[in-house]
Amino acid sequence: MRTEQEEIRLMKGNEAIAEAAIRCGCDGYFGYPITPQSEIMETLMDLRPWESTGMVVLQAESETASINMVYGAAGCGKKAMTSSSSPGMSLMQEGLSYIACAELPCVVVNVMRGGPGLGTIQPSQADYYQSVKGGGHGDYKLITLAPASVQEMADFTMLAFELAFKYRNPALILADGIIGQMMEKVVLPPYQARMTEEEIRRKYPWATLGKLRGQKQNIITSLCLLPEEMEAVNLHLQAKYRQVEQNEVRYETLHCDDAEYLIVAFGSTARVCQKAVETAREQGIKVGLLRPITLYPYPSEAIARIAGRGRGVLTVEMSAGQMLDDVRLAVNGAVPVEFFGRLGGIVPAPDEVFEALKTKLIKENV
C-alpha cells in the first residue's frame, strides 16, 4: 500500500507538516486545536497513522497537557511533536523550559497569529522574541527553523527531528498563518520506518523504557538543587548551544553579491520582500535579500559580512521589530539598519516594502 517513492501533491502548509510527520517515522503527536494550524491535527486524524505506522495521535485537554505529553513521549526516546499557534505557545513555555533542561528531543510547530492576547487569526511574526530569546524561565535555547514555503514545512519537519535528536534539544518550526494556510506544490519524502525499541535502547541509552536487569536506572529530570550542580548543567547546555551555533546556521541569499542595500526578512515576509527586490532591481537599485532559515542559531556573521559591503539594511517583519534587534547586533553599527513592519495580522505588500526601502534607507544615503 505504502510506496517508497516521493510523492508530488498540492497541499496546505499545515497538511504538509502532518504528512511529513508520518513519513519521517514520528511516534506521537499531541495537540489542542487553534487557528490557523488546526489542519495539522485534523489531517493526522484523517490519515489514521495508528493503523499504518503505529503513530499515536491524541487530542489533549490543553496546550499545557500537549507539551507535557510530548515530554513524556520524548523521555522514552520516541519521536514526539506538538503544534499550536501563538496563544497556545504561551501556555507551552513552562513545558519547553523543562524539556530544554531535561535535554529531550522533540518538535514543536508554531503557526503564528497576530497578538498580543487573543489577537487575530491572521498571520504574524510577533512571537520571534518568545521563540529565540527564551520564552520560558531560565537560560535555554530552542533550535528555531523558519519555513517560507509549503515545501519547507515538509522538509523542516524532518530536519527539526534530525536536529532535535542530534543535540537532544527541542526544535521549533516557527511558521506563520500564511505558510500554514496557503497551498503549493510539495514533494513529500518517502516513508521511513519508526524506530524499534531495540534501536531506541541502542541509540538513546538515556530513554526511560524500563530498567533492564543489570542496567542502571534512567531518570529524566530538570531538578538539581545544589547550585554548583545546577551551574554545571547550565554550562553543559551553553556548550551545546555553542556547538549548535557553530554547525547549524542556515540562510538563503538572493542577489547579495553586488548588493548595496540588504533586506533581511524571514518566513512569508521574505517571499514578499523577494518581489520588492525584483522591482528594485528592475529600476537599477542594487538590493539583495538575506532570509534567515535558522532564527536560532542566527546567521549573524553572514549578515555582518554582506551588510558591511553595502550602504544599509532594511529589516522587514510582521511585528513591531523583534528580529531587528538581532540584525542590529550583527551589523554592530557598521551601516544604518532601518525597519519596516506591519502588525496585528496585516501582511506587508511588496510595493510597501519597496517604498520603505526608498524612503527609509536610500534617501538617507543621498
Add this chain to the structure above:
Amino acid sequence: MNIIDSANLVYRKTPVMTDLTMHYCPGCSHGVVHKLVAEVIDEMDIQDKTIGIAPVGCAVFAYKYIDIDWQQAAHGRAPALATAVKRLLPDRYVFTYQGDGDLAAIGTAETIHACNRGENIVIIFINNGIYGMTGGQMAPTTLDGMKTATSPSGRSVPLNGYPLDMTKLLAELDGTCYVTRQSVHSLGAVRKTKKALRKAFENSMLEKGTSVIEVVSTCNSGWKMTPDESNKWMVENMFPKYPMGDLKDR
C-alpha cells in the same frame, strides 16, 4: 541462629528500594508508601517494565529511592506525561505519584482528563492536607479550620472555599475503574494499602481504565505535631472528611 540463612529470614528489604537514606521527615507517610510501591513492583516482578512519574512536591526525589526508570514532571503535569508514556509503551506499567497540591490544585485539569480518558495508568495520590515541600501552606484538601502557613487562623470556607474531595470526583468519571482511599498509619492499614496498590498495578494491563489510590497521609512537620499525634489527629479529623475504603471497583 544464622539470620543470613534464608529459612530464618523474616524480613528483607526489597531490592527495588535503593540504599539511600530518605530525605523525608521522621513520621511522614511518603516513605511507607514508597516502600509499598517498591514491594509491589518486586513481587509482581515488573521492575524492568515499570516507569514512574514523579511530581513536584516532597516526593520529587522518589526516583532516588525506587530503583526503576523515572521521569520527573513539572508541578501537576504527571498525568499528561504518564498518558504519553503508556500510549507509546502499552505493555509497560506506568504510574504517577502525586501530592494534593500537585494533583488537586495545579494539576486538576491533567488529572481529571487523564482519568476521564481512562488511561491505563495508576495514580497514587498522597493527601496530607497541606503543601509539605514549600513549608506547610494551605492545600485544596486542607480541612475547614485547619491552620497552615497561608491560613494562620485556620482555613475559612468563605475565604478559601471547601476542602476538595478530588477522589470522590474522580470516582464519578467513567474512565476510572478502581478508586480507593487508604492510609498507612497502622499495620492493618499498611497491608490494605499494599493490596490496593497491587490491584491497581494489575489493572493497568487489563484495559479497564485508570486506577486511583488516595493515601490519606500525615505531614507531622507541616501539621506541627509529633508523628504519634499526627496519626491520631488524622484519624479523628481527616477520616471523617476523607473516609477509608473503595469508592469504585469495576
